[in-house]
Amino acid sequence: MINEQIFVGLEIGTTKISVIVAEARADDQISILGVGETPSRGVRKGEIVDMETVTECVREAILDAEDKTNVEIGNVWVAITGSHLASFNNRGSLALPEERQIEPEDLDAVEISAKEVAIPTPNTFLHTILQAYHVDGNQNVIDPLKSEGAMLEADFHIVHGIKTRIHNTLRCIESLKIGIEDVVLSSLASAQVVLSQDQKNYGALMIDIGGGTTDYLVYIDGSIRHSGVLALGGDHITNDISVGLRLPIARAEFLKIQEGSAADPVGSPGGIISLKNDPRFLGCDVDRSSLDTIIHLRVNEIFELIRRDIESSVEGIMDLIRGVMITGGGSKLKGIAQVAEEVFEIPVELTRARNVSGATQIFEDPQYSTAIGLTKYARLVTKNIGPESMLERFTQGLGSLFKKRLR
Amino acid sequence: MNTNPSRRILVGVGNAGVTVLDMLSVEVPGMTGLLAVNNDRDSLNASIVRDKIEVPEGDPGEGFRVIDDEFGQALEGASVVILCGGLGGETGSFLLSALAIRAKSTGLTTMACVGMPFSFEGKHRRDLAERALEKLQEICDAVIVIGNDQLSGGSPSTAAVGEAFLLSDRTLLASLLALTGMLSTSGPVKITRADIHNVLGKPGALTHFGFGKAEGSNRLHEALERAMKSPLLVLPGKGSALKESSMILLLLRGAKDISFAEVQAVVSKIEQIAGENCQIKMGVHADGPLGSSFELHLLTSSGGTLRKPAKTSESIEPNEPIGSKRTALSQPIKPLREEEMPSRHGPLEKGADELFPVFTNSISKSGKKSAAVPKQMQGTLALDTYQRGRFDKSEPTIVEGEDLDVPTFLRKGIKLNPPSRK
Numbered sequence: 001m002i003n004e005q006i007f008v009g010l011e012i013g014t015t016k017i018s019v020i021v022a023e024a025r026a027d028d029q030i031s032i033l034g035v036g037e038t039p040s041r042g043v044r045k046g047e048i049v050d051m052e053t054v055t056e057c058v059r060e061a062i063l064d065a066e067d068k069t070n071v072e073i074g075n076v077w078v079a080i081t082g083s084h085l086a087s088f089n090n091r092g093s094l095a096l097p098e099e100r101q102i103e104p105e106d107l108d109a110v111e112i113s114a115k116e117v118a119i120p121t122p123n124t125f126l127h128t129i130l131q132a133y134h135v136d137g138n139q140n141v142i143d144p145l146k147s148e149g150a151m152l153e154a155d156f157h158i159v160h161g162i163k164t165r166i167h168n169t170l171r172c173i174e175s176l177k178i179g180i181e182d183v184v185l186s187s188l189a190s191a192q193v194v195l196s197q198d199q200k201n202y203g204a205l206m207i208d209i210g211g212g213t214t215d216y217l218v219y220i221d222g223s224i225r226h227s228g229v230l231a232l233g234g235d236h237i238t239n240d241i242s243v244g245l246r247l248p249i250a251r252a253e254f255l256k257i258q259e260g261s262a263a264d265p266v267g268s269p270g271g272i273i274s275l276k277n278d279p280r281f282l283g284c285d286v287d288r289s290s291l292d293t294i295i296h297l298r299v300n301e302i303f304e305l306i307r308r309d310i311e312s313s314v315e316g317i318m319d320l321i322r323g324v325m326i327t328g329g330g331s332k333l334k335g336i337a338q339v340a341e342e343v344f345e346i347p348v349e350l351t352r353a354r355n356v357s358g359a360t361q362i363f364e365d366p367q368y369s370t371a372i373g374l375t376k377y378a379r380l381v382t383k384n385i386g387p388e389s390m391l392e393r394f395t396q397g398l399g400s401l402f403k404k405r406l407r
Numbered sequence: 408m409n410t411n412p413s414r415r416i417l418v419g420v421g422n423a424g425v426t427v428l429d430m431l432s433v434e435v436p437g438m439t440g441l442l443a444v445n446n447d448r449d450s451l452n453a454s455i456v457r458d459k460i461e462v463p464e465g466d467p468g469e470g471f472r473v474i475d476d477e478f479g480q481a482l483e484g485a486s487v488v489i490l491c492g493g494l495g496g497e498t499g500s501f502l503l504s505a506l507a508i509r510a511k512s513t514g515l516t517t518m519a520c521v522g523m524p525f526s527f528e529g530k531h532r533r534d535l536a537e538r539a540l541e542k543l544q545e546i547c548d549a550v551i552v553i554g555n556d557q558l559s560g561g562s563p564s565t566a567a568v569g570e571a572f573l574l575s576d577r578t579l580l581a582s583l584l585a586l587t588g589m590l591s592t593s594g595p596v597k598i599t600r601a602d603i604h605n606v607l608g609k610p611g612a613l614t615h616f617g618f619g620k621a622e623g624s625n626r627l628h629e630a631l632e633r634a635m636k637s638p639l640l641v642l643p644g645k646g647s648a649l650k651e652s653s654m655i656l657l658l659l660r661g662a663k664d665i666s667f668a669e670v671q672a673v674v675s676k677i678e679q680i681a682g683e684n685c686q687i688k689m690g691v692h693a694d695g696p697l698g699s700s701f702e703l704h705l706l707t708s709s710g711g712t713l714r715k716p717a718k719t720s721e722s723i724e725p726n727e728p729i730g731s732k733r734t735a736l737s738q739p740i741k742p743l744r745e746e747e748m749p750s751r752h753g754p755l756e757k758g759a760d761e762l763f764p765v766f767t768n769s770i771s772k773s774g775k776k777s778a779a780v781p782k783q784m785q786g787t788l789a790l791d792t793y794q795r796g797r798f799d800k801s802e803p804t805i806v807e808g809e810d811l812d813v814p815t816f817l818r819k820g821i822k823l824n825p826p827s828r829k
Contacts, residue, residue, distance in 0.1 A: 044801045083804060120623070231804040232811055239796040240814035245826050249797060275826075287824040294823065297815040305806060 006033075007382075008065070009374025010058070010076040011186070012169060014043045014212025014235060015329060017057050018368055019065035021073070022358070022375035028383070030193075030376050032358030035368065036065025045231040046081040046186075046213040048168045055172045062178065075179035077374040080169055081186040081213050083231035085126065085161040089314065090114045092154050099150040102135065106152050107144065114156040124163040127185055131155040131223040140221075157224045159185050181378060187215035187227055189373035192380070193353035193363075194327045195219065203322045205344070207306065208369060209330025211235050215370075216306050218313075220320045226313040230305055234330040237298050244294045245286055251275065255291060256333070262299040263335030264342075265292035292335075299336060303343035324348045329367035415590060416485040417583065418442045418506060419456065421499030423522060423576060424492030428456045430580045442481050444506065446470055446498050467501040478509060487516045487590060487600075490547075491583050493575075495524035495532035500539035507546045516600055518607070519543050520551040520583045522575050527568075541610065548600065549607035551582045551706070552614045557639055578639070581618045585704035588658045592690030598656055602688040606654050606708055615640050615648035617705040622698075626661070627669045628802055630703040631676060642709060649681040652707040660692040661701035666808030673703070675795065 007030075009020040019036035038060040042050030062073050092114025094106055111128055119125070133141045135149035144152060166183060173180055190208045191200075200219040208215045210233045218226040234256075241260070242252035259273050270289040277283035311318050324344050326336065331350050340348040352366040353373070362368055417440060419428035425443045432438060432455050443454050446462040460477050462470040482488060488510040492499040503519060510517045521543065524532045544550050555575045589598040607614060617640040619633030634640070635647070642648045649655060655677065659670060674687055681687070795803075798812035805811070809818065816823060 044798075045804065049801070230806070235797070236812070236814075239798060239812075240816065243796045243814050244816055244823050247826070282828055284826040284828045286826045290823040293821060294814065294816050297819060297821065301811075301815045305811075 006071055007375040007378035008071075008073050008076045009079070009189070009371040009378070010061075010173070011079040011189075011371040011374065012043060012048065012054060012058060012172070013040055013210055013370075014046055014233065015210065016040050016367070017054075017061040018371040019061045019073070019076070020362070020368065020371040020375055021065050021069040021071050022356070022372070024379045024383075025357075028379065030356045030358075030372070030379060032356060032362050032372065032375075033071065034065060034069035034359060035362050035371070036061045036063070036068060038064065040211075044212060045083065045233075046210065046229070047084070047165055048172060051168065051172055055175055058172060059176055062176065073178065075181050076173065077181045077189075077378045078169060078173060078183050079186040079189050079370050079374055080126070080161070080166060080183050081210070081215055081229050082161065082165060083213070083229055084123075084165050085159060085185065085229045086123075087157060087159045087227045088117075089131065089155060089157050089225065090117055092116075092156060094152045096150050096152065099148060101148050102144045102152055104145065107133075107154075110152050110154045111156065114154060115158065117158075119160045120162075122162050122164065123160045124166065125158065125160050126166065126183065127157075127159040127188065129157040129159070129188075129224050131157055131225065132221075157227065159188075159227060182381065184374060184377055185215075185227065186210075186213075186370045187217040187229070188224070189371075189377050190215070190327060190369040191217050191219070192373040192376040193356060194325055194351050194369050194373070196354065197222070199323065199325065203320045205306075205310070205321045205324045207303075207324065207326045207331075207340070208328035209233060209302075209326065209333075209336075210328050210367075210370075211330075214302055214306070214328075214330070216310075218310055218317065218321060220317065225317060226310055228306065228309050228313075230302065230309075232298075232302050232305075234333070237295055237330075237333070240294045240298050241291065245290065247275075247284075247286075248281070251281065255286065256295065259288070259291065260295045260333065261292050261335040262295050262333050263292070263338045264296050264300075265289045268292070295333070296335075296339065299333070299339050300343065303340055307343055318344075321346060325351045327351050327366040327369040331366045414485060415487045415489070415587065416440045416442055416482060417587065418444055418488060418490045420444050420490055420492035420502050420506060421496055422447055422450050422493070423496075423499060423579070424490075425450050425454050425456070426576050427491050427579045427583060429454055430576060431583065432456060434580065434584070440485070444474070444478070444502060446502075462498070462502065467497060467505075471502060471505045475509065478506060479513065482510060482513060482515060485515060487518065489583065489586060489590075490517070490519040491521070491579060493522040493524070493579075494536035494539045494543075495528060497535075500535050504539055504542040504546060507543055511546055517547045518549040518551075518586065518603070519547045520553075520579060520586060522553045522555055522579050525555045525571060525575075544608075544610040544612070547608075549586075549603045550614070551586060551607055551616065552612070553578050553582060553616065553639065554613060557641075578616070581704075582614070582616045582706070585616065585618065585656075585658055585706055588660060588692060588704065589656055589690050589706070592658070592692065596689060596691045598658065598688050598690035602654070602656060606656050606688075606706060609708060609710070612708040612710045615642075615652075615705075615707050615709060617703075619703045620700050622700045624805065625802060626701040627659075627665075627673050627703070628676075630701050631673050634703050634705050635680070637705075640705065647680055648707060648709055649677065649685070649705075651709050652681055652685050654686045654688060654707065655681060656704075656706040657687055657689045658692070658704040658706075659689065659702070660695070660704075662695045662697050662699045663693055664697055664808065665691065665693045665701070666805070668808055668810035668813070669803075669805060672795075672803045672805070672810050677705070 005024045007022050011018050017038050017040050021033045022030045025031055038057045040057055042053035048054045066073055092110045094110040132155050133144040134153040135141045135144055135147050136151050141147055187208055191206050194206055195204055201222045203220050206217045212233045212235055214230045214233055216228050238253045238256055242249050273286045273288055275283050324340055337348045337350055353363040353369050356363045419425045425445050428441050428443055441456045443456040443459045445451050446464050451459045451461055460474050462474050490503050490506055492503050494500050507517050523536050558574055592598050617634035617637035619630035621629035640648050795812045803810050803812055
């Protein structure tokens with residue numbers, strides 16, 4: 001195949017649709033060739049609500065990407081988000097008939113056993129991500145294939161969501177005669193390029209603030225312990241400003257980006273922001289501390305909700321997180337790191353795709369983290385899989401390929 | 408269901424009425440205060456309802472005279488009587504109005520829940536039904552009228568005849584459950600008999616009814632969507648009947664954990680559809696176990712004009728039976744007692760208003776109100792100050808029972824300096 005080393009990531013976001021075309025280099029690095037993009041219409045809170053409009057937008061974004069990179073796009077890797085997605089941790093176990101060397105098939109069987117839990121009927125599994133293997137009670141066996149035992153156990157982080165909603169995304173892309181390589185949880189994609197292996201080992205929380213959703217993921221000891229999607233994002237901040245200051249949405253968005261700050265305005269000098277008259281808008285003076293109060297309350301609440309959700313997922317998990325990495329378009333909001341630090345009480349860093357090369361202005365922008373992450377994920381999944389890399393494949397959440405899952 | 412049998416009696420009249428009560432006994436096991444009245448011995452024998460009155464066959468007027476006393480005894484201790492049955496047949500059409508007059512004459516709040524015949528049942532039945540309905544609406548404090556033809560969405564149904572009747576009975580049952588549910592609401596968020604009268608007490612009016620049931624995190628939204636799809640909520644050629652309503656009765660029933668925010672999201676959604684001049688009267692039964700499904704009932708009406716709730720004997724013509732003989736009334740009809748139709752300005756209501764201004768105060772946004780609706784005070788937490796803005800039409804983000812689409816500063820009650828216009 002000619003394009004074997006070309007990967008295309010497609011993110012159908014609430015604000016924009018991005019198509020990243022990237023090339024895999026010999027050293028496993030991803031080199032970005034270009035990005036196709038259109039403003040998104042018909043997507044609310046990360047989910048498709050108007051199929052026809054979204055399909056048209058996706059078509060435009062794909063054509064844009066083809067124009068810019070001169071690559072004909074046949075297959076894509078797709079990110080998925082939405083508040084219908086849910087996750088939990090579960091342990092699978094497999095009793096072997098006799099004490100023997102563990103085989104690759106045993107790893108598959110233990111994964112299947114972990115999935116033998118009741119999820120709501122309309123739901124389907126999206127990911128089964130390995131956390132750790134245990135052999136005969138020996139915890140955290142690094143490579144079970146090299147060990148012997150009679151009992152294999154494994155912990156998994158399992159992500160599931162409503163089948164019909166996931167299918168909406170697939171239908172939209174398939175109607176454009178474009179193939180789908182796999183569907184990937186948005187935060188899992190972002191984490192591939194936003195977090196370093198050291199950070200994953202050390203304990204990290206990644207928060208990707210988008211227009212319609214905020215997606216987050218917790219890594220402890222190199223594996224995913226929790227993931228979540230909150231159907232709140234930058235759009236909510238804009239809406240709050242629009243409601244609170246009685247401004248049209250476009251003005252509210254402008255104020256948020258140009259003037260707003262998420263930092264607690266208590267004790268700051270405040271002041272007045274003058275919005276000028278124009279033919280369609282009667283100018284007004286906006287109180288800066290009111291603007292910042294609106295933003296601060298919303299951002300603070302988003303972080304509080306994430307903190308509470310993580311705390312309730314695994315006992316004591318918060319103490320194991322050493323740093324918070326914030327990415328996504330929403331991370332560009334002024335003062336956001338300060339609010340996160342107050343809520344999580346650990347160091348916070350604003351971040352974007354790393355260890356990628358190519359068009360700098362693209363990967364330096366945090367709003368492309370998910371789409372770029374998809375291409376990195378694609379690279380990890382498709383590279384030759386030997387017994388050695390199997391473990392890495394699993395721990396990165398690259399367990400099962402999409403086609404196998406659709407049965 | 409927490410109902411007090413000493414206060415409410417459901418009377419199933421004729422074959423359809425008895426069938427509906429049987430369905431009800433299956434649906435809500437242990438429900439008391441049910442009475443089956445029919446002249447069809449087979450139907451009565453087959454019924455699982457405990458209390459039955461058999462009307463002798465033959466002339467309905469004569470038959471009614473025979474059971475008059477027995478029926479009067481059955482009503483003892485009740486304060487509300489709801490009659491249920493199908494109109495169009497000889498028995499139902501006559502007995503429903505005769506029993507209604509009898510109940511009314513003892514001073515009880517009298518309501519009815521009736522089905523109008525399908526057009527395929529013929530013009531004769533249709534005419535009979537219409538005459539009986541006119542009478543019922545004149546007598547009763549509230550009448551739910553289910554137009555069977557409407558059930559198929561106005562177009563000829565391809566359903567089997569048996570299925571059509573089953574659907575008709577099921578709908579009667581659902582509306583009966585809605586009505587009894589509304590009557591038994593109590594506490595700060597309740598629907599009063601006066602509210603029901605305002606919506607369902609209009610002679611000539613057609614009732615619109617919607618019911619939805621859902622589970623899970625998005626239960627309220629889904630239940631509302633299902634209810635809105637009810638063919639009985641459609642006005643032919645005009646879209647949703649809610650748009651034409653001046654008042655809507657809304658009953659929510661479900662688990663203990665129904666949150667303020669969820670309820671609010673539903674109300675504002677209905678408000679959006681119904682428009683500014685509509686009032687929403689709500690009752691909530693939040694006593695189900697956690698995780699139980701959530702039910703939403705909507706009742707409203709179109710057409711007709713409201714008459715005064717309290718009637719005098721002069722305002723009711725003695726029953727003109729379908730048979731030739733007049734029915735003798737054992738007691739003169741008394742006006743409705745004051746306590747049977749609680750006023751919104753009664754002491755209990757006032758307390759509720761203060762406690763829950765959002766729920767009990769007017770949801771009407773404009774000053775234009777139906778003359779029959781008492782003027783109400785705007786509470787400090789009135790719903791229209793809550794705004795979901797651009798998220799108005801999207802699926803709500805409910806976390807920990809709060810509608811997070813509503814701006815944080817509003818939910819936290821933070822005061823802001825409004826912008827000053829130049």
